[in-house]
Amino acid sequence: MTDTRDDAVYAEGPQLRGLAYRLLGSMADAEDVVQTAYTRWFALAVAERERVANPGAWLSTVVSRLCIDLQRSARARREVYVGEWLPEPLPGNGSVAGRPAELDPSERVTLDESISMAFLVMLESMTAAERVSFILHDVYRYPFADIAEIVGRSPEACRQLASAARRHVREADAPVSSTVADQAEVLDALMRSWERQDIEGLVGVLDPNVRFVADGGGQVSAVLDPIDGADLVARQLAEIRSRAGDLQLEPHEVNGRPGLVARIGGKVVTVFGFEFAGRRVCRIFAVRNPDKLDRWRGASRS
Numbered sequence: 053m054t055d056t057r058d059d060a061v062y063a064e065g066p067q068l069r070g071l072a073y074r075l076l077g078s079m080a081d082a083e084d085v086v087q088t089a090y091t092r093w094f095a096l097a098v099a100e101r102e103r104v105a106n107p108g109a110w111l112s113t114v115v116s117r118l119c120i121d122l123q124r125s126a127r128a129r130r131e132v133y134v135g136e137w138l139p140e141p142l143p144g145n146g147s148v149a150g151r152p153a154e155l156d157p158s159e160r161v162t163l164d165e166s167i168s169m170a171f172l173v174m175l176e177s178m179t180a181a182e183r184v185s186f187i188l189h190d191v192y193r194y195p196f197a198d199i200a201e202i203v204g205r206s207p208e209a210c211r212q213l214a215s216a217a218r219r220h221v222r223e224a225d226a227p228v229s230s231t232v233a234d235q236a237e238v239l240d241a242l243m244r245s246w247e248r249q250d251i252e253g254l255v256g257v258l259d260p261n262v263r264f265v266a267d268g269g270g271q272v273s274a275v276l277d278p279i280d281g282a283d284l285v286a287r288q289l290a291e292i293r294s295r296a297g298d299l300q301l302e303p304h305e306v307n308g309r310p311g312l313v314a315r316i317g318g319k320v321v322t323v324f325g326f327e328f329a330g331r332r333v334c335r336i337f338a339v340r341n342p343d344k345l346d347r348w349r350g351a352s353r354s
Contacts, residue, residue, distance in 0.1 A: 061090075064108045064111055064112075065086060067108070068086045068111055068112065069082050069083060071116070071192065072085045073142075073167070074172070075120075075123065075184060076126070077140065077172045077176070078139065078140045079140050079142060079347065080343075081126075085118045085122065086115060089114040089118065090111070113198075113201065116184055119184065120180045120181070120202075123180035133269070134270030134276070135267060135268055135269070135274055135277075136277070137267060138267035138338075138339050138344075139169060139172040140344040140347075141306050141311070141344065141348070142306070142347065143306070144305050144308075166191045167307050168307050168325075169307050169325035169335075169337045170224075170325075170327040170335055170337075174221065175187075181203050182213045182214070182220075183217065184203055185210045185211075185217065186213070186214045188202070190217075190218070196210045196211050232310065234330075235309065235326070236310045237331075238257055239303065239312065241257050243301050243303070245257065246290070250290075254285075254289055254290065255283060255286045259333060259334040260281070261280065261282075261334065262332075262335065263279070263280050264280075264285045264288055264336045264338065265335070265336070265338065266339075267337075267340060268340045269340075269342075271341055271342055272341070274340045296316055298316055298317065299314055300315045301313070301314055304323075306323055307325055311324055313348060322338055322340045323338075323339045323345060324339075325337040
């Protein structure tokens, strides 16, 4: 195998990590899966590697199958997870790039949408086969014939799995679209009211049906069940601020959306992701599990 072909294989890394992250909701697990796929690739004899016409497709197939296995075991682990499970938040989205082909606008899921916290949480309601079929087809535009080989089903069955997944997406609450500038402005207003523990100001920027979800993983304090409604969520935010007198809130991009990083004594203790409905916040995702915050240790104000 030539050095040039080795370079081409390694260049698949960002795409493979992006695929695995969308399937698993954990960049740590995604990196492990991609490393395993590369180990299997280079374990092949040189002649076997030379016979592979498309190494990127070969690696994507291995990554997808490894993710299916991990999803099944992860679902069992999450049945005993303490409190709510949330995806590992990412600072920005450059590390999960991909190369989707052009899609029918009626089916298109953009790369940014497919890594938002709300979207990844919604994916958790799908079976492993639905999730793989949906992500590979609607995000990465794999043909169903190729997906069938990966999930061990017929192409028609994979088509039905992707269709079922799309129904999950349509049935999920669809926030009113807003611009990034609007989202940043709303988040700035929320942050100012939050710092003052201004309940009325917080309620003013929260959707009446806002939901607050926290993930402490049983390692740090966090509400175990979601909190619904603007008044209750506003009071929860004010209580968080009251308990941590030296809490510092910093704007930062979280999974492609405006978000906040909370520090105490300079240490990142929580990453907040948000979903917006027009000019209001409709979802707040508070990730406190220390195992999911490693990438934020050196995060600077955006």
